[in-house]
Amino acid sequence: MNRVEGGVTAPKGYRAAGTAAGIKPGSTKRDCALIASDVQASVAGAFTTNQFKAAPVLWCAEVCAGGRAQAAFINSGNANACTGEQGCDDARTTAEWVGRGLGVAPDEVCVCSTGVIGVPLPMDRIEHGVQSCLEALSTTGGAEAAEAIMTTDTVPKEAAVEVVLGQGTVRLGAIAKGAGMIAPNLATMVCVITTDAAIGPGPLANLLRAAVSESFNRICVDNDTSTNDTVLCLANGQADVSSLAPGTDDFDQFGRALTALCQDMAKRLVRDGEGATKFVEIEVSGAQSDADAGQIARSIATSQLCKTAFFGQDPNWGRFACAAGYAGIPFAPDAFALWVEDVQLVKNGRAADYEEAAAAACMRKSEFCIRVRVGDGPGAAVFWTSDLSHDYVTINADYRT
Amino acid sequence: MNRVEGGVTAPKGYRAAGTAAGIKPGSTKRDCALIASDVQASVAGAFTTNQFKAAPVLWCAEVCAGGRAQAAFINSGNANACTGEQGCDDARTTAEWVGRGLGVAPDEVCVCSTGVIGVPLPMDRIEHGVQSCLEALSTTGGAEAAEAIMTTDTVPKEAAVEVVLGQGTVRLGAIAKGAGMIAPNLATMVCVITTDAAIGPGPLANLLRAAVSESFNRICVDNDTSTNDTVLCLANGQADVSSLAPGTDDFDQFGRALTALCQDMAKRLVRDGEGATKFVEIEVSGAQSDADAGQIARSIATSQLCKTAFFGQDPNWGRFACAAGYAGIPFAPDAFALWVEDVQLVKNGRAADYEEAAAAACMRKSEFCIRVRVGDGPGAAVFWTSDLSHDYVTINADYRT
Numbered sequence: 193m194n195r196v197e198g199g200v201t202a203p204k205g206y207r208a209a210g211t212a213a214g215i216k217p218g219s220t221k222r223d224c225a226l227i228a229s230d231v232q233a234s235v236a237g238a239f240t241t242n243q244f245k246a247a248p249v250l251w252c253a254e255v256c257a258g259g260r261a262q263a264a265f266i267n268s269g270n271a272n273a274c275t276g277e278q279g280c281d282d283a284r285t286t287a288e289w290v291g292r293g294l295g296v297a298p299d300e301v302c303v304c305s306t307g308v309i310g311v312p313l314p315m316d317r318i319e320h321g322v323q324s325c326l327e328a329l330s331t332t333g334g335a336e337a338a339e340a341i342m343t344t345d346t347v348p349k350e351a352a353v354e355v356v357l358g359q360g361t362v363r364l365g366a367i368a369k370g371a372g373m374i375a376p377n378l379a380t381m382v383c384v385i386t387t388d389a390a391i392g393p394g395p396l397a398n399l400l401r402a403a404v405s406e407s408f409n410r411i412c413v414d415n416d417t418s419t420n421d422t423v424l425c426l427a428n429g430q431a432d433v434s435s436l437a438p439g440t441d442d443f444d445q446f447g448r449a450l451t452a453l454c455q456d457m458a459k460r461l462v463r464d465g466e467g468a469t470k471f472v473e474i475e476v477s478g479a480q481s482d483a484d485a486g487q488i489a490r491s492i493a494t495s496q497l498c499k500t501a502f503f504g505q506d507p508n509w510g511r512f513a514c515a516a517g518y519a520g521i522p523f524a525p526d527a528f529a530l531w532v533e534d535v536q537l538v539k540n541g542r543a544a545d546y547e548e549a550a551a552a553a554c555m556r557k558s559e560f561c562i563r564v565r566v567g568d569g570p571g572a573a574v575f576w577t578s579d580l581s582h583d584y585v586t587i588n589a590d591y592r593t
Numbered sequence: 594m595n596r597v598e599g600g601v602t603a604p605k606g607y608r609a610a611g612t613a614a615g616i617k618p619g620s621t622k623r624d625c626a627l628i629a630s631d632v633q634a635s636v637a638g639a640f641t642t643n644q645f646k647a648a649p650v651l652w653c654a655e656v657c658a659g660g661r662a663q664a665a666f667i668n669s670g671n672a673n674a675c676t677g678e679q680g681c682d683d684a685r686t687t688a689e690w691v692g693r694g695l696g697v698a699p700d701e702v703c704v705c706s707t708g709v710i711g712v713p714l715p716m717d718r719i720e721h722g723v724q725s726c727l728e729a730l731s732t733t734g735g736a737e738a739a740e741a742i743m744t745t746d747t748v749p750k751e752a753a754v755e756v757v758l759g760q761g762t763v764r765l766g767a768i769a770k771g772a773g774m775i776a777p778n779l780a781t782m783v784c785v786i787t788t789d790a791a792i793g794p795g796p797l798a799n800l801l802r803a804a805v806s807e808s809f810n811r812i813c814v815d816n817d818t819s820t821n822d823t824v825l826c827l828a829n830g831q832a833d834v835s836s837l838a839p840g841t842d843d844f845d846q847f848g849r850a851l852t853a854l855c856q857d858m859a860k861r862l863v864r865d866g867e868g869a870t871k872f873v874e875i876e877v878s879g880a881q882s883d884a885d886a887g888q889i890a891r892s893i894a895t896s897q898l899c900k901t902a903f904f905g906q907d908p909n910w911g912r913f914a915c916a917a918g919y920a921g922i923p924f925a926p927d928a929f930a931l932w933v934e935d936v937q938l939v940k941n942g943r944a945a946d947y948e949e950a951a952a953a954a955c956m957r958k959s960e961f962c963i964r965v966r967v968g969d970g971p972g973a974a975v976f977w978t979s980d981l982s983h984d985y986v987t988i989n990a991d992y993r994t
Contacts, residue, residue: 244918244926244942274914276927276943309911310944419915496897496981497989504990510710513675514820517645525645525675541645542677543711580897582986588898589905 193449199350201334202365203388205230205430209328210340213321215314216269216307222340224321225367227384228263228294228329233428234390235261235302236397238404240421247272247279248303251287252422255302259393264302264384264424265290266341267321268369272305272313273419282313289319293326304382304422306343306369338367341382344587345371349460355449357442360433362389364453370413370461381408383423383457389446390429391436398438399447400425407454410486412493412577413465425450462576467584470502472577473561476516479571484521486573488566491519499580507551509537516564523566531563594850600751602735603766604789606631606831610729611741614722616715617670617708623741625722626768628785629664629695629730634829636662636703637798639805641822648673648680649704652688653823656703660794665703665785665825666691667742668722669770673706673714674820683714690720694727705783705823707744707770739768742783745988746772750861756850758843761834763790765854771814771862782809784824784858790847791830792837799839800848801826808855811887813894813978814866826851863977868985871903873978874962877917880972885922887974889967892920900981908952910938917965924967932964 201208208227215223237256239249255261265286272279287301294301305313328336338348352365368383391399404423429435436443463471474493479485492498495515501508509530516528530538533554535546554560602609609628616624638657640650656662666687673680688702695702706714729737739749753766769784792800805824830836837844864872875894880886893899896916902909910931917929931939934955936947955961 240919242915242918243920243922243924244914244929271911274911274926274939274943276941279943309915310939419911419918496985500986500989503986506990510672510675510820513645514643514710517643517820518641519644521644523644526677528645538675538711540677542675542680580986582983584897585901585904585981585983585986588901589907 194354196352196354198352199334199338199367200227200365200386201331202352203363203386205388205428206386207329207331208333208337209325210336211324211328213317215267215317223269224325225266225337225340226325229426229428231428232260232262233426234393234396236400236425238423242419244274244419246420247283248305251283252302261302262296262300263290266304268341268343269307270313271307271309271420274310275312278312286318289322302424306382306420341369344466345369345464347464351456353449353453359442362431362433366453366457368457371464371466385425387427388431389427391427395438396427399450403451403454406451407458410575411458411462459576462578465578466587467581468578469581470579471559472502474575475563477572478565478567478569480569481571482573485571487521488516488519489573489575491515493575493577502579503581505555507532507555527567529565533560595755597753597755599753600735600739600768601628601766601787602732603753604764604787606789606829607787608730608732609734609738610726611737612725612729614718616668616718624670625726626667626738626741627726630829632829633661633663634827635794635797637801637826639824643820645820647821648684649706652684653703662703663697663701664691667705669742669744670708671714672708672710672821675711676713687719690723703825707783707821742770745867746770746865748865752857754850754854760843763832763834767854767858769858772865772867786826788828789832790828792828796839797828800851804852804855807852808859811976812859812863860977863979866979867988868982869979870982871980872960873903875976876964878973879966879968879970881970882972883974886972888922889917889920890974890976892916894976894978903980904982906956908933908956928968930966934961
């Protein structure tokens with residue numbers, strides 16, 4: 193698997209665009225994105241578990257249930273969430289406009305929205321956005337699409353990889369946005385993945401579910417699960433490689449590439465988390481099961497006191513141990529061990545013999561790892577999280593999501 | 594039930610003291626407290642659910658299992674948590690010193706610690722603290738004890754009430770400390786309650802459990818459950834009122850007073866939460882059960898995005914609805930309604946017709962209420978929470994708990 197330039201337009205047979213339609217109030221920034229496949233593609237999606245599913249989430253879930261799609265339209269600046277029947281009508285109307293422009297049925301058009309909750313979509317501007325995106329579609333438009341879906345993100349997020357399979361070479365590309373309401377299940381975000389591999393919608397959905405559980409469900413910025421979380425994957429078969437079948441090496445290799453791309457995007461969301469100054473990997477091992485390890489890792493990753501200690505660059509292991517201890521997973525305190533990078537701070541449940549300065553030096557790095565061992569069990573898990581900084585408070589006390 | 598002056602020494606037959614023994618590094622502040630009953634008392638306790646139970650928590654749980662105690666010694670500045678066997682020995686030794694001074698058995702002496710995790714107790718200083726407290730014990734020493742247990746608290750917390758029962762008058766008094774690691778289950782804290790009522794240890798434990806579930810388990814500052822959470826209640830019978838028996842009006846009235854006193858103390862912890870500028874009551878109704886309502890209220894109370902909106906004085910109801918939606922409790926989005934004080938912001942799951950200025954004015958108050966209705970069910974619950982401010986980040990990026 194090799195990294196290649198670009199994002200959603202790196203695979204064959206995709207065009208994209210990002211334009212400004214005035215949806216972000218008082219801004220001239222790009223706020224509409226369109227990703228279109230030249231031909232009908234398989235589609236799969238993963239969505240928020242929030243009771244308040246935004247209108248576009250409900251719409252996309254329907255499209256994905258059909259298994260076939262040819263485009264995804266995304267607006268930032270307005271989430272079209274908590275907008276009732278009107279919101280559902282607006283999502284459908286948007287799909288109709290895009291479908292008419294591309295000559296495809298509306299139910300082959302995914303629609304995503306991200307931004308302020310509870311405000312009706314400004315449909316005159318959306319219509320303008322759809323038209324301008326249709327006109328601007330190009331095989332090099334991925335970067336503009338990545339820019340158009342940003343909200344509080346400080347950098348656009350796109351990546352692409354090439355995988356040499358036994359049958360030939362395929363590519364996968366992605367764009368994603370964060371940067372707040374990022375909770376482990378799943379992260380608050382929109383991510384669109386394209387691939388020129390050929391794969392049926394059922395197998396694609398299975399691979400996407402597995403990839404999301406190892407990536408977007410393992411990150412945390414602020415532990416708020418949004419109303420609009422959406423991950424979409426389109427597979428259009430334009431690489432001219434025969435269809436990937438479950439049980440083959442090519443299928444597994446493609447799945448690993450999809451997971452790796454999702455992890456890459458997930459880590460980018462954390463690195464650009466609201467106010468983040470640190471990227472911290474939390475590794476837990478020795479639990480009874482991977483699920484138990486995941487719950488302990490999540491507890492540390494989401495703890496306000498751990499996150500402020502990361503910001504303070506303070507190897508305050510008492511907080512990390514404490515957060516592990518209230519995860520709701522039984523373990524023997526005497527078996528507990530903890531490292532910051534290679535410096536062991538805790539052994540047998542109490543302070544190890546270590547140099548405070550060495551531990552503090554590790555935490556002054558912009559990226560570091562906290563490793564925890566809770567016993568001799570086979571369970572292990574990794575989470576990625578950011579710190580809790582003054583800027584997080586400033587951004588969220590002022591910005592209306 | 595009437596409020597009366599004082600705290601733990603307001604009921605008959607209690608003396609207390611608070612002295613400085615140098616346990617808080619580089620500080621001359623009081624850091625040792627002793628509360629002693631003139632006679633053996635019934636005792637009940639509620640403790641942290643953290644896997645890492647501090648040594649004094651394990652010790653107190655044993656004392657409470659016996660049902661009888663005559664004193665509680667508390668140090669701040671050091672949590673005696675994650676300190677292994679040595680920590681357990683130190684807790685026992687402390688109890689022995691106090692017991693010797695009072696002429697009671699060590700297993701009738703509760704010991705609590707609060708402060709930094711993972712550092713062995715400085716036993717020479719603890720010994721000094723025990724001695725100075727024994728010498729200073731007085732019937733007016735409650736306020737000094739309240740001061741001595743503070744860590745990042747900005748104000749000492751004590752309260753007392755008098756209850757006129759059919760059989761006579763009894764008093765209850767309490768001291769408590771916060772102010773970080775406050776999570777709903779239970780709040781991170783130490784609270785000692787005294788009463789001159791006569792009541793057996795079993796009935797007292799039942800009443801304390803009910804009171805805690807309606808008070809300390811319903812507050813949130815930062816959602817971190819500490820290693821040292823302890824609530825103790827001593828009942829010494831010195832009011833000369835016959836023993837309270839379950840099933841009597843007097844018993845129920847005493848239980849309500851105990852719950853009210855715990856709620857009073859719990860609210861003080863939130864008002865003095867680290868960096869708090871707001872005190873917010875979250876009321877949820879219309880759920881299928883009280884437990885469901887409680888989970889929704891907790892989700893709003895603990896959300897970083899809601900808490901930063903409180904700090905920003907922003908009636909950003911999308912965040913409040915979103916947090917309700919990811920609580921894991923099913924409800925119909927269309928039935929959702931939300932008020933800030935008396936201003937209805939959400940009706941039938943979408944924006945109500947309201948004045949933004951009126952809603953904003955409510956949130957500029959230092960204390961306000963968010964009311965949520967999720968349906969027509971009988972379930973209701975109340976939570977109390979604070980905001981997430983710059984000062985919270987400053988305190989916790991700098992202070993080592």
